[in-house]
Amino acid sequence: MTEYKGVMIYSEVTEGKLAAISTELKGCGRKLADDLGQELSAVLVGSGISGLAQEVIAFGADKVYIVDDPLLKDYQTDSYVQVMEKVIKQVMPQIFLLGQTSIGRDLAPRLAFRLNTAASMDCLELAIDPDSKLMLRTKPVYGGNAQAVFTCESYPQIATVRVKVMSPLERDTSRQGEVITIEAGLDPSMIKTKVLEKVKAEVEGIKLEDAEVIVSGGRGLGSAEGFKELEELAKVLKGAVGSSRPPCDNGWVPEALHIGLTGKVVAPDLYIAVAISGASQHLAGCSGSKNIIAINKDPEANIFKEARFGVVGDYRKVIPAFTDKVKELLAG
């Protein structure tokens, strides 16, 4: 197994730009590579993405492998697994990291099975064990009620990393790196699926992922109406509205607002959780927030364990009074 060397990260691209997770991965990949005394490489897969190579280097990669092919325009399991199998067999990295994104969750497991190794998904922490030199993968389990540390002895060691958990390196355009092109060599007959349509949820105002303030509502709001008051508060705070899963399931708000283990992961400065009980699966998506404020009528609600400040009471009374006072304070 000694011929496997180096740390490779999957540099995800969204709408022609490096996804935020790609830079976060370089932060944690850099550290693992330094601990092993090996190099950090990145792989860029897509169509017309070669121009991003320098950007990948600026964020900390020593080497960039590029697979640029029109057949790779859309992410598709069959084509991307095929290409990544080829890249990994050629480069033979000891560690391969991806983001826990729509792509990562699909690509990592299939690739791991194909390469006869095992992936760990949605990790919060990665480190090198000083004795075995294996990668220690810390991952939340049981919806976040617990965490587990795993290792796997087969190479490459594959993991996906939760978004917004790792700190990216500073962008430094003076960094030097090598760019290597790999032919996709795809067999189109092996691509069984077809992407017929891509539908993007339309959101007004600030995107949830970019918001510094999020006002989030839960099942306790009782209806779509309940969210109106949160929208008003969010506007005053120049923030975005989010939601736990039940309001999305009930159709009170669009699915795009869903925060949690299987929704979006957010880490704003301020997260105001209104009528949300604080189930571990919800906290999985918001516990990285710098400050959580809880408004809930149940003093025993789990969300108070995560919050910095809280008010116990009916949101119908709390939110209007709170919004008025915030307006007053911000005006004065």
Place this chain on the structure above:
Amino acid sequence: MNMIVCVKQVIDPEAPPASFKIDPSSNKVVPPPGVSPVISPFDENAAEAALKIKDTQGGKITVISLGTNLLRDVVKKPLSMGADELILLEDEAFTNGDSWSTAYALAMAIKKIGDYDIIFCGRQAADWDAGQVGLGIAEILGLPSVTAAKKIDITDSKARVEMVTTDGYEVIEVPLPALITVSSELGEPRYPTIKGIMAAKRKEPIIWKPADIGVDPSQVGASGRRIKILKLFQPIREGKCEIIEGESVEEAAANLASKMRKAKLL
């Protein structure tokens, strides 16, 4: 349409977080007393996906569950919702597996069933939250796969699948046979009917041991694992919430705003 649905019995993931306990000596979770296990919720969504297809075009749904101490009332739920057969891979040898050994055993069982158009799995199980078994089965059987489906339409041996993404969804066309993992956006699973419950009671599950699916016990369960678990622990929560009070709820709310202003949160 022959459909297979893989379901897993898990500790109720919606049990209050305070009831969650770990036995550190065995690296195992202690099931909360008095709380019945359930079918992992996304697996119920998977069963619902199959039932929706059966509603409109007919077909047969075979449910497979792997584990030990499988409570019949729990694992029979998909039958009471309208599924046709239940196969249990129930043997000590199958326990304490990881995604690898579980996917392998399920894939071998599915091979034995032989005749299928779609295999449905939940997008991830509510205990280990790995989301790998479905894709592993697809890889082992060499099938195309689509993850996190919220809607599935079948026409001419093709499935048109709406796949949930971070920012919306994509519509993917996949030829059958295929493996599809299902997400909660598909909608609430149906309630069992009285008739369904009665039929499920009478139905005996088929039990398969490693030899029945042609695998060696060393390839499945704990012996077939590729991932080693070093530690299982509960993260420590600081729990230092300051509850803001007031003469009335409204005053408490206003005090919260002032407090946040002072703490430079506004």
